[in-house]
Amino acid sequence: MKAKQLKIALRNCGVTDPENIQDYIACEGYLALGSCLIAGNRQAVVDTIKQSGLRGRGGGGFLTGQKWEFASQSEADKKYVVCNADEGDPGAFMDRALLEGDPHSVLEAMAICGYAIGADQGLIYIRAESLLAIKRLKVAIAQAEEAGLIGKNILNSGFDFKIGLKYGAGAFVCGEETALIKSMEGNRGEPVSKPPYPTECGYLGKPTNVNNVETFANVPAIINKGAEWFASIGTEKSKGTKVFALAGKVKKVGLVEVPMGTTLRELIYDIGDGILNDKVFQAVQIGGPSGGCLTVKNLDMPIDYESLIAAGSMMGSGGMIVMDEDDCMVAVAKFYLDFTMEESCGKCAPCREGNKALYNILNKITHGKGTMADIDRLKELSVVIKSTSLCGLGQTSPNPVLSTIDNFYDEYVQHVVDKKCRAKRCRALIEYSVVEENCIGCGACKRACPADAISGAPQKVHLIDQKKCVKCDACLQKCRFNAIVVK
Amino acid sequence: MLVTINGKQFEAEAGQTILQVARKHGIYIPSLCYHEKVGAAGKCRVCVVEVEGMRGLQTSCSVVVREGMTVSTRTEKAIQAQKLVVDLLLSSGTHDCLACAQNGKCELQDAAYYLDIEHPTLVFADMEPHCDESSEFIKVDHNKCISCGRCVAACQKTVTNDVLDFGYRGANTEIVFDDGKKMGDSTCVQCGECVQICPVGALTEKSVKGKARYWETERVKSVCPYCGVGCSMEIHVDRKLNKIVRVNGVESSPVNEGMLCVKGRFGYDFVDHPERLTTPLIRNDDGSFRKASWDEALDLVSTRLTEIKTKHGPDKIMGMSSAKVTNEENYTFQKFMRTVIGTNNVDHCARL
Numbered sequence: 023m024k025a026k027q028l029k030i031a032l033r034n035c036g037v038t039d040p041e042n043i044q045d046y047i048a049c050e051g052y053l054a055l056g057s058c059l060i061a062g063n064r065q066a067v068v069d070t071i072k073q074s075g076l077r078g079r080g081g082g083g084f085l086t087g088q089k090w091e092f093a094s095q096s097e098a099d100k101k102y103v104v105c106n107a108d109e110g111d112p113g114a115f116m117d118r119a120l121l122e123g124d125p126h127s128v129l130e131a132m133a134i135c136g137y138a139i140g141a142d143q144g145l146i147y148i149r150a151e152s153l154l155a156i157k158r159l160k161v162a163i164a165q166a167e168e169a170g171l172i173g174k175n176i177l178n179s180g181f182d183f184k185i186g187l188k189y190g191a192g193a194f195v196c197g198e199e200t201a202l203i204k205s206m207e208g209n210r211g212e213p214v215s216k217p218p219y220p221t222e223c224g225y226l227g228k229p230t231n232v233n234n235v236e237t238f239a240n241v242p243a244i245i246n247k248g249a250e251w252f253a254s255i256g257t258e259k260s261k262g263t264k265v266f267a268l269a270g271k272v273k274k275v276g277l278v279e280v281p282m283g284t285t286l287r288e289l290i291y292d293i294g295d296g297i298l299n300d301k302v303f304q305a306v307q308i309g310g311p312s313g314g315c316l317t318v319k320n321l322d323m324p325i326d327y328e329s330l331i332a333a334g335s336m337m338g339s340g341g342m343i344v345m346d347e348d349d350c351m352v353a354v355a356k357f358y359l360d361f362t363m364e365e366s367c368g369k370c371a372p373c374r375e376g377n378k379a380l381y382n383i384l385n386k387i388t389h390g391k392g393t394m395a396d397i398d399r400l401k402e403l404s405v406v407i408k409s410t411s412l413c414g415l416g417q418t419s420p421n422p423v424l425s426t427i428d429n430f431y432d433e434y435v436q437h438v439v440d441k442k443c444r445a446k447r448c449r450a451l452i453e454y455s456v457v458e459e460n461c462i463g464c465g466a467c468k469r470a471c472p473a474d475a476i477s478g479a480p481q482k483v484h485l486i487d488q489k490k491c492v493k494c495d496a497c498l499q500k501c502r503f504n505a506i507v508v509k
Numbered sequence: 510m511l512v513t514i515n516g517k518q519f520e521a522e523a524g525q526t527i528l529q530v531a532r533k534h535g536i537y538i539p540s541l542c543y544h545e546k547v548g549a550a551g552k553c554r555v556c557v558v559e560v561e562g563m564r565g566l567q568t569s570c571s572v573v574v575r576e577g578m579t580v581s582t583r584t585e586k587a588i589q590a591q592k593l594v595v596d597l598l599l600s601s602g603t604h605d606c607l608a609c610a611q612n613g614k615c616e617l618q619d620a621a622y623y624l625d626i627e628h629p630t631l632v633f634a635d636m637e638p639h640c641d642e643s644s645e646f647i648k649v650d651h652n653k654c655i656s657c658g659r660c661v662a663a664c665q666k667t668v669t670n671d672v673l674d675f676g677y678r679g680a681n682t683e684i685v686f687d688d689g690k691k692m693g694d695s696t697c698v699q700c701g702e703c704v705q706i707c708p709v710g711a712l713t714e715k716s717v718k719g720k721a722r723y724w725e726t727e728r729v730k731s732v733c734p735y736c737g738v739g740c741s742m743e744i745h746v747d748r749k750l751n752k753i754v755r756v757n758g759v760e761s762s763p764v765n766e767g768m769l770c771v772k773g774r775f776g777y778d779f780v781d782h783p784e785r786l787t788t789p790l791i792r793n794d795d796g797s798f799r800k801a802s803w804d805e806a807l808d809l810v811s812t813r814l815t816e817i818k819t820k821h822g823p824d825k826i827m828g829m830s831s832a833k834v835t836n837e838e839n840y841t842f843q844k845f846m847r848t849v850i851g852t853n854n855v856d857h858c859a860r861l
Contacts, residue, residue, distance in 0.1 A: 364678075370553070375597040
């Protein structure tokens with residue numbers, strides 16, 4: 023039987039009109055908040071979330087109920103609930119889609135959290151470029167306020183809860199909760215050492231509970247259907263479902279939500295319908311730039327927090343990029359390092375300088391100038407960056423390097439020793455040449471060449487000058503006689 | 510409480526960090542961003558150590574000691590990390606010590622020495638010079654900056670001038686003045702606190718260049734002559750030439766806690782200035798001055814004051830004292846004006 027999706031977080035996406043609160047209410051919307059307020063037992067709400075086993079969907083996988091408990095136990099005159107909607111992994115769009123498709127479930131969950139921990143103010147930190155999500159959130163907040171479901175004295179219970187928006191400028195590091203709080207306060211988005219944790223000392227120095235969008239979206243369903251129901255889905259330590267943004271070389275791309283414990287094979291071959299153009303599966307990058315590459319040997323591994331970490335990757339926020347035989351794994355590692363190098367905030371030395379050093383070494387290797395010592399250096403540097411960096415960004419940024427070295431060591435060696443790129447992606451390591459027996463001397467390649475690298479008289483075999491060739495691929499695309507090959 | 514570091518037990522106080530305890534007992538842990546004045550920043554990550562019962566490496570500047578804690582500062586893992594992070598910092602800048610004013614007092618140099626790093630191993634390209642010499646007294650060499658943040662914290666928290674901050678991101682991070690101005694065009698008042706706290710040669714006194722190096726100078730403790738605050742200063746003197754090389758604030762002084770202002774730190778050229786007054790001068794009839802002895806000058810002053818007092822009354826005399834003398838001298842002066850001259854016409858330049 024083919025694996026099926028199970029939608030909890032995405033339950034209303036595509037089903038209800040996100041700009042109409044009545045639609046949401048018709049689908050048990052705000053019922054969870056109402057029942058919590060009527061029951062009037064804050065601790066019971068925390069206990070339900072704890073018992074459900076819900077873990078943070080933003081990357082770390084910390085137990086949500088435990089976080090709520092810490093925040094509820096912190097004593098202060100003011101507390102905050104923050105929704106982390108600063109989604110920045112390349113190729114990941116779970117949170118944005120969720121806010122666009124079902125903003126009310128997040129608002130409701132934030133109010134429930136506010137009630138449970140004793141906060142009266144919620145803030146959503148969202149990237150300013152997520153225009154549609156922002157518009158829908160604004161509409162949703164206005165409608166919920168008008169309906170008396172957010173604001174003063176909600177449902178006559180005496181509980182006040184306001185929700186506001188804070189806009190981020192698109193820094194990846196601001197997805198880290200302490201950097202997010204710094205940014206919300208108007209400071210440079212830089213993480214700070216923990217402890218103290220935000221649940222003790224967060225936004226404006228007050229206890230602050232930060233949860234990811236998808237984490238929140240699960241909460242109303244858990245309250246409505248009970249902790250046991252939620253805990254019955256998934257694996258022993260990873261409960262519920264996870265939304266993934268399936269992207270890359272699969273036939274069916276898009277957002278999918280599957281129970282924890284689903285295997286990669288089920289995700290890629292059943293739900294994703296296999297590899298594009300029926301090519302050979304090579305690897306899948308889970309967890310964005312912080313994750314690692316998993317290979318054929320991991321295809322039957324259940325996807326949960328522990329298994330992914332054991333395999334050298336991580337859950338991350340749910341980006342899942344599938345790669346086929348045409349992808350160069352050294353170039354993939356370089357791509358991710360390019361990203362983390364740009365997105366490092368620059369606060370701590372290992373992340374600031376180390377990722378740049380990693381990138382430089384990878385760049386050297388993809389240009390055919392690497393040595394075997396460079397591969398060892400990559401490993402050594404990666405280990406130190408991971409163990410010494412201040413926040414999660416640096417502690418995980420070398421994962422793509424380490425996991426590609428572990429799983430595709432041969433490819434690294436090929437780049438270094440043979441000066442060849444199997445996938446023919448690294449331009450410095452490939453060579454375009456003419457197959458003499460196929461070339462009819464039509465001149466199409468010569469006309470297409472922007473570097474004037476091809477010579478040859480009409481009807482005679484043409485020749486590519488390797489010194490001039492810029493490896494732009496134009497000749498190959500123009501040739502209709504299979505007379506140009508890449509080696 | 511007792512804490513074990515590298516197998517030896519040491520007495521520690523509650524609230525102290527591992528680094529503080531280690532330093533107190535002479536155990537060297539390389540560290541660059543920590544300074545007792547601005548506290549732990551956890552930025553350089555060089556001071557990592559292993560602590561029994563705690564997962565992974567810990568920054569010794571931020572972990573507070575507990576009773577019975579066992580710390581190892583020189584395990585293979587800790588040394589490897591310390592070494593590689595220092596290597597990264599050396600590789601990412603232009604740390605050429607030969608003509609650097611900080612040579613001999615550079616904490617990065619010390620770390621490289623103790624960790625036995627002969628050459629940085631991760632240099633990928635030569636760097637373009639990136640200096641800012643626009644200000645009057647301070648040279649900024651961005652290529653020597655390790656972004657430890659001590660100057661930024663000092664500017665924002667210690668002297669609360671809020672001029673320095675970090676700009677840009679990732680490996681492009683650098684210190685900026687105001688909103689990215691040159692130091693000389695910014696609102697910086699040249700107090701030099703950043704220079705004093707900089708662990709490397711990124712912020713140095715312009716005037717020091719080419720003069721006696723740290724180990725060649727004698728430190729003379731003194732009090733700033735400029736105003737009544739009485740900041741403690743440490744004057745670095747080149748005894749061969751008998752010249753002042755630099756002036757630092759004394760960190761342990763309760764008066765100024767190491768801080769000085771632009772005058773105290775940089776305004777010492779008067780000391781051996783050829784136009785400095787070294788004897789009293791008496792004005793000739795034609796308006797020019799002639800040198801005189803103290804006895805002659807004081808006799809003249811007392812004669813003239815007595816004449817004026819007798820002829821016109823004491824209130825025709827006014828006394829003006831200086832902020833550059835001590836409180837005791839100012840007290841004596843007003844006493845002299847009130848009791849000897851007999852007038853309340855006495856004022857002080859600090860009120861101007």
